[in-house]
Amino acid sequence: MNEPVLDVRNLRVAFRARRSSVTALRDVSFTLHPGRTLALVGESGSGKSVSSLAIMGLLPPNGAVTGGAIHYRAVDGSVSDLTKASKSEMRARRGAEIAMIFQEPMSSLNPLFTIGDQIGEMLLLHTDLDARQRRQRVLEMLELVEIPAAASRIDNYPHELSGGMRQRVMIALAMVCNPALLIADEPTTALDVTIQAQILDLMRRLQKELGMSILFITHDMGVVAEMADDVAVMYAGAIVEQAGASELFARPSHPYTRGLLHSIPMPGRPEGERLVPIPGTVPPLHAMPEGCAFAPRCGLADEACREPVSLSDFAPNHRVACFHAGREVTHV
Amino acid sequence: MARYILKRILGMFIVIFLVLTIAFLIVRLAPGDPAALMLGPEATPEETAALRTELGLDRPIVVQYFTFVVNAAQGDLGTSLFFRQPVTQVLAARAEPTIFLALFSLVFALVIATPIGIYAAYRRGSFLDQSAISTAMLAASIPSFWTGLMFQRYLATDLGLFPASGYGGPDASFIERMGYLILPSIVLGIVNSALILRFTRASMLDILGEDYIRTARSKGMGEPRVVLRHALKNAAIPIITVIGLTFALLVSGAVVTERVFNIPGMGNLVVSAVLRRDYPVIQGALIVVASLYVLINLVTDLLYLTVDKRVRY
Ligand SMILES: Nc1ncnc2c1ncn2[C@@H]1O[C@H](COP(=O)(O)OP(=O)(O)O)[C@@H](O)[C@H]1O
Numbered sequence: 001m002n003e004p005v006l007d008v009r010n011l012r013v014a015f016r017a018r019r020s021s022v023t024a025l026r027d028v029s030f031t032l033h034p035g036r037t038l039a040l041v042g043e044s045g046s047g048k049s050v051s052s053l054a055i056m057g058l059l060p061p062n063g064a065v066t067g068g069a070i071h072y073r074a075v076d077g078s079v080s081d082l083t084k085a086s087k088s089e090m091r092a093r094r095g096a097e098i099a100m101i102f103q104e105p106m107s108s109l110n111p112l113f114t115i116g117d118q119i120g121e122m123l124l125l126h127t128d129l130d131a132r133q134r135r136q137r138v139l140e141m142l143e144l145v146e147i148p149a150a151a152s153r154i155d156n157y158p159h160e161l162s163g164g165m166r167q168r169v170m171i172a173l174a175m176v177c178n179p180a181l182l183i184a185d186e187p188t189t190a191l192d193v194t195i196q197a198q199i200l201d202l203m204r205r206l207q208k209e210l211g212m213s214i215l216f217i218t219h220d221m222g223v224v225a226e227m228a229d230d231v232a233v234m235y236a237g238a239i240v241e242q243a244g245a246s247e248l249f250a251r252p253s254h255p256y257t258r259g260l261l262h263s264i265p266m267p268g269r270p271e272g273e274r275l276v277p278i279p280g281t282v283p284p285l286h287a288m289p290e291g292c293a294f295a296p297r298c299g300l301a302d303e304a305c306r307e308p309v310s311l312s313d314f315a316p317n318h319r320v321a322c323f324h325a326g327r328e329v330t331h332v
Numbered sequence: 333m334a335r336y337i338l339k340r341i342l343g344m345f346i347v348i349f350l351v352l353t354i355a356f357l358i359v360r361l362a363p364g365d366p367a368a369l370m371l372g373p374e375a376t377p378e379e380t381a382a383l384r385t386e387l388g389l390d391r392p393i394v395v396q397y398f399t400f401v402v403n404a405a406q407g408d409l410g411t412s413l414f415f416r417q418p419v420t421q422v423l424a425a426r427a428e429p430t431i432f433l434a435l436f437s438l439v440f441a442l443v444i445a446t447p448i449g450i451y452a453a454y455r456r457g458s459f460l461d462q463s464a465i466s467t468a469m470l471a472a473s474i475p476s477f478w479t480g481l482m483f484q485r486y487l488a489t490d491l492g493l494f495p496a497s498g499y500g501g502p503d504a505s506f507i508e509r510m511g512y513l514i515l516p517s518i519v520l521g522i523v524n525s526a527l528i529l530r531f532t533r534a535s536m537l538d539i540l541g542e543d544y545i546r547t548a549r550s551k552g553m554g555e556p557r558v559v560l561r562h563a564l565k566n567a568a569i570p571i572i573t574v575i576g577l578t579f580a581l582l583v584s585g586a587v588v589t590e591r592v593f594n595i596p597g598m599g600n601l602v603v604s605a606v607l608r609r610d611y612p613v614i615q616g617a618l619i620v621v622a623s624l625y626v627l628i629n630l631v632t633d634l635l636y637l638t639v640d641k642r643v644r645y
Pocket residue numbers: 015016024042043044045046047048049050051060062063285
């Protein structure tokens with residue numbers, strides 16, 4: 001397999017709170033290969049959005065990377081660590097090479113500018129196109145993301161579009177400079193099911209046509225099954241398992257991954273099979289257990305699990321952070 | 333859109349009509365005989381009767397009201413008892429200093445307060461932010477007559493940087509007259525700055541936390557563009573509102589400031605008219621100020637429309 005576009009290694013991010021600080025990412029490592037889709041999956045609050053913002057260099061002012069590296073391979077083949085990049089370097093990359101789609105289509109567009117203006121601004125920032133060429137390119141993008149009557153929609157304001165249409169606009173905006181890496185943070189979570197399926201279709205098609213790599217963030221295993229080539233499972237600020245999608249679904253080996261798979265209805269699973277929610281809740285950031293963070297909810301936990309645990313090879317291209325990886329739970 | 337504007341203008345006329353009614357009633361509902369009240373205790377019964385006839389107070393109240401409204405609609409607000417001139421002329425003669433005082437102080441406040449408010453919000457919690465907030469609080473709590481007196485004494489009398497008071501002689505040129513307004517405008521502007529600064533900061537803070545600001549940053553633009561293009565336009569609506577509101581402050585502020593600096597403006601005129609019981613002038617000033625207030629409200633609302641296309645008509 002060729003060199004990864006994105007290689008995140010032991011990334012740590014902390015937030016300053018009143019007087020103390022909390023560690024939101026304790027140990028995040030994953031790799032994304034060119035032209036592929038890596039799903040970053042985990043319950044809400046596990047640190048998916050923080051990971052994506054760290055890659056974009058857009059952590060809120062009270063947050064900072066406190067360890068690890070984000071190796072990014074640019075289109076020209078040069079590799080650099082984004083955690084050490086200067087502000088202007090990051091600014092030049094953002095939008096042009098690394099683009100992002102957010103979860104909230106209703107509030108992610110500026111209400112006071114037309115969609116044509118907002119998409120065109122990307123070209124204004126990153127290309128030398130003149131106003132007419134920009135408008136032409138924006139129009140092409142709107143057609144590419146299948147916005148009906150694009151020529152008249154281009155001068156609409158966001159409030160004149162539905163949620164699904166706005167998310168298409170966000171996709172057009174993210175893709176207009178032809179980025180090598182697209183980060184999509186729960187792009188369909190806020191949409192209803194039929195619209196969600198259309199947006200996922202669209203993203204798959206665009207990836208086939210334009211060949212970008214996608215970091216696809218979701219908490220929905222159903223969406224993972226539909227979109228991902230590879231999967232990284234996140235729990236309480238750390239990656240607990242990464243593998244190819246088919247391998248992961250065939251041999252989920254971390255107790256948390258198994259829990260996730262059992263707690264949602266999956267295509268192909270016998271109708272009516274009982275769904276088992278994972279007992280307990282994610283420990284709060286300021287009260288993380290010393291050892292494995294999943295131990296309080298894990299049916300396999302024992303003495304060994306009080307030690308810190310990190311990702312290690314379980315099978316080829318399959319890494320798991322668990323002392324008892326692959327072992328079946330014998331009692332519930 | 334056109335229908336909305338028409339509706340608003342119609343509403344404006346209704347409000348002005350109500351103001352006329354209130355101004356009419358103020359004189360009629362005052363306890364005792366208005367004519368006697370206006371003339372004071374030394375007046376003879378003959379003088380009082382003459383004034384009653386002059387003011388039409390001897391006619392039925394409905395006729396009085398009707399005459400009053402029709403006259404007002406034609407721009408006739410009666411005759412000043414003191415100046416023996418039409419009220420409109422008396423007001424017009426005093427309008428210039430007041431209008432420019434209000435204008436200059438607003439410009440001063442905007443130039444000072446908006447940039448600081450924006451920067452304070454952007455650097456929330458920083459030293460500059462905290463100093464800006466405390467200075468604004470202080471400025472808002474110092475009465476403007478005191479600031480006025482201090483400025484007058486130190487900047488005008490001692491240092492001679494500005495004329496201390498008045499509005500120039502009868503032959504003073506326009507530029508000279510405006511020179512007399514600089515110091516009073518700053519005094520009046522300081523109070524408004526405090527209010528505008530706090531509103532600008534608060535509304536910028538709100539907007540800077542919006543999702544679309546994060547989107548703007550994700551597009552790879554510099555911070556000045558994020559703040560001045562994407563945030564400020566959204567923050568402008570509450571800022572416009574507060575500028576409309578400060579007008580009320582300007583009116584009361586003008587009364588004090590004109591008094592302190594001895595400027596022959598409308599504020600001073602109203603104070604003297606009250607002392608002289610010149611009811612027609614008080615009435616006239618009330619009508620003019622209220623109409624202006626309504627007009628400014630209409631203008632700010634129309635400004636929203638041009639800024640925000642979501643405003644429903
Ligand atoms: N600005 C912030 N200040 C403090 N804590 C934060 C901040 N942003 C996120 N966090 C914390 O980081 C953790 C991960 O959040 P997030 O990445 O948004 O989760 P999700 O996986 O749902 O996207 C959460 O516990 C959240 O409380």
